[in-house]
Amino acid sequence: MLTFVALASLLLLGIVPEQTEAISIYTGWERHALLGSDVRLSCSFFSWRGTSDDVTFSWTYRPDGSRDSISIFHYTSGQAYVDNKGPFRDRVEFVGNPGKRDGSILIKNLDYNDNGTFTCDAKNPPDIVGRPSSVRLLVFETVPIQAGVITGAIIGVVLGLLVLIVVIYYLMRFLVARRVFSLSVSKHGKKKREGTQARQASSLLSSRKPSPLPPPPLPPLLIRSITPSQTTTHATARVLSHAGAK
Numbered sequence: 001m002l003t004f005v006a007l008a009s010l011l012l013l014g015i016v017p018e019q020t021e022a023i024s025i026y027t028g029w030e031r032h033a034l035l036g037s038d039v040r041l042s043c044s045f046f047s048w049r050g051t052s053d054d055v056t057f058s059w060t061y062r063p064d065g066s067r068d069s070i071s072i073f074h075y076t077s078g079q080a081y082v083d084n085k086g087p088f089r090d091r092v093e094f095v096g097n098p099g100k101r102d103g104s105i106l107i108k109n110l111d112y113n114d115n116g117t118f119t120c121d122a123k124n125p126p127d128i129v130g131r132p133s134s135v136r137l138l139v140f141e142t143v144p145i146q147a148g149v150i151t152g153a154i155i156g157v158v159l160g161l162l163v164l165i166v167v168i169y170y171l172m173r174f175l176v177a178r179r180v181f182s183l184s185v186s187k188h189g190k191k192k193r194e195g196t197q198a199r200q201a202s203s204l205l206s207s208r209k210p211s212p213l214p215p216p217p218l219p220p221l222l223i224r225s226i227t228p229s230q231t232t233t234h235a236t237a238r239v240l241s242h243a244g245a246k
Contacts, residue, residue: 022129023045023127023129024045024046024130025043025044025122025131025132025133027120028041028135029135031135031137033110033138035140040095040106041059041106043057044102044104045101045103045124046101047127048127049124052126053078054077055101056074056122056123057098057120057122058122059072059103059105060072061088062116062119063115063116064115064116066116072086072088073092075094087114091107092107093105093106093108101124103122110139111139114137114139120132120134
């Protein structure tokens with residue numbers, strides 16, 4: 001009832017309460033950094049309204065193994081306030097741009113004791129309702145290889161092996177095909193040579209066939225005893241005897 005009366009009074013006075021919408025805040029999830037180096041912790045926000053002149057950013061830090069958080073940075077009304085008494089004394093620098101909704105800070109000269117969770121909160125009045133976002137900082141003597149790099153390397157090796165297998169497969173097919181072709185050509189040439197040699201051998205054998213032998217010569221005594229007249233007489237007698245017989 002009291003709430004209804006208050007709202008009615010505001011309406012009668014011409015005062016309309018401004019609507020508040022949610023604000024979304026973004027940071028990284030995890031940052032790795034080298035001992036003694038500097039690291040930038042990014043923080044930005046999204047709001048349906050334009051950037052207010054009263055935008056604020058706040059950073060807190062919770063060490064690993066602790067439940068308590070400490071404030072290390074605050075920005076409001078165009079002024080940056082840094083904690084000069086805590087573990088980050090003289091090591092925190094504001095590197096953001098509030099006009100672009102950027103509330104990033106820089107942590108200098110990192111130490112192992114800086115391992116922990118850093119939380120950023122932002123307000124863009126009248127949008128002040130939002131969930132802070134946190135990023136975990138891990139300080140190493142040497143930055144470890146991230147899981148994404150390892151996954152990418154594994155995928156690259158697998159793809160390389162697949163390409164190598166495909167190349168070897170087609171190379172083997174080419175070598176086998178060339179070998180089969182060579183054997184086919186060699187076999188065809190051998191058959192051709194054998195046929196040529198067979199034809200040459202046949203021609204050689206046919207050219208070497210013996211000619212018919214001439215009739216044996218008459219003995220010299222018989223040649224001498226037969227005179228031309230005797231030959232004619234004997235031939236005539238044979239003809240006459242043959243005719244008489246018929």
